[in-house]
Amino acid sequence: MGGKYRITGNKYPHMRRPRRRGKLILTVTASVVALGLAGWGTLQLIDVFTGGDQKAGAADHAAACPSAKPSEPAKALPAPAKITVNVYNATPRSGLAKKAADELKKRGFTIGEVGNAPAAYDKKVPGPGVLLGAPSATKGSFPVLGTQLEGAVSKTDARRTADVDLILGTKFTALRTPQSAAAALAALTKPAPAPSC
Structure with a gap:
């Protein structure tokens, strides 16, 4: 090259951009802030989905969910x-009928008739058993008697x-077993848990 760009001597000029430390500091600061915000947001989401913030007491819950009742009675x-x-x-x-009736009597039930099933059910019950009674029994007698025989099916008739x-x-x-039946009966009579909003 000639003119003012002519290279003389044994040193070559270094052609590089001038250092701009301001942009580097700004970039690092912005990255740290962005990471901090992302971490804080993640913690907030974890708290929301795991219920981590238990500081809000019953009053706050009642204010947020006014229709919630503490629990239903037994x-x-x-x-x-x-x-x-x-x-x-x-x-x-x-x-089988006499054996089951004797066991139910020991558990406090009043026993009525004991014998073979009527023709409509004789050898036609594939499962463990059937509870048969008036429609009113579905909310009273059936649940209590059902605790004694697992898998029994409930049916109503016109009696x-x-x-x-x-x-x-x-x-x-x-x-x-008496212990398992008693536990199932106790579970029936417990109050229902409070509904969650």
């Missing part, structure tokens, strides 16, 4: 002694009496 279910149970055997195995039939089916082996 269900008024009849005591086993007030339930008359007719026990019928719908299987080809003999003696006007308060007694309930327990028809033992093909898959019947035994009633629940």
Whole structure:
């Protein structure tokens, strides 16, 4: 090259941009702020979805959810002694009805008739059993008696009496253990938990 761009001597000029520390500091600061905001937002989302902020007391909950009731009262279910149970055997195995009736009597139920199932159900109950009674039994006797036999199906008929039939089916082996039945009965009578908003 000639003129003023002519290189003389043994040193070459260094052609680089001047350093701008201001832009570097600004970029680093903006990155740190952005990361901080992202972390804070993540923590807020975690708190929202896990209920981490438990400082809001019952008053805050009541204000946010005015229709929530503390809990529903325990269900008024009849005591086993007030339930008359007719026990019928719908299987080809003999003696099941009497055995089940004796066990239910030990557990406090009043026993009515004991014998073979009527023709409409005889050898036609594939499951463990059927609870049969008036429509009013669905909210009273059925839940209480149902705690004694797991898997029993509830059906209603046109009867006007308060007694309930327990028809033992093909898959019947035994009633629940007294401890398991008592736990299921206790669960029925507990108050319902408060609804969440």
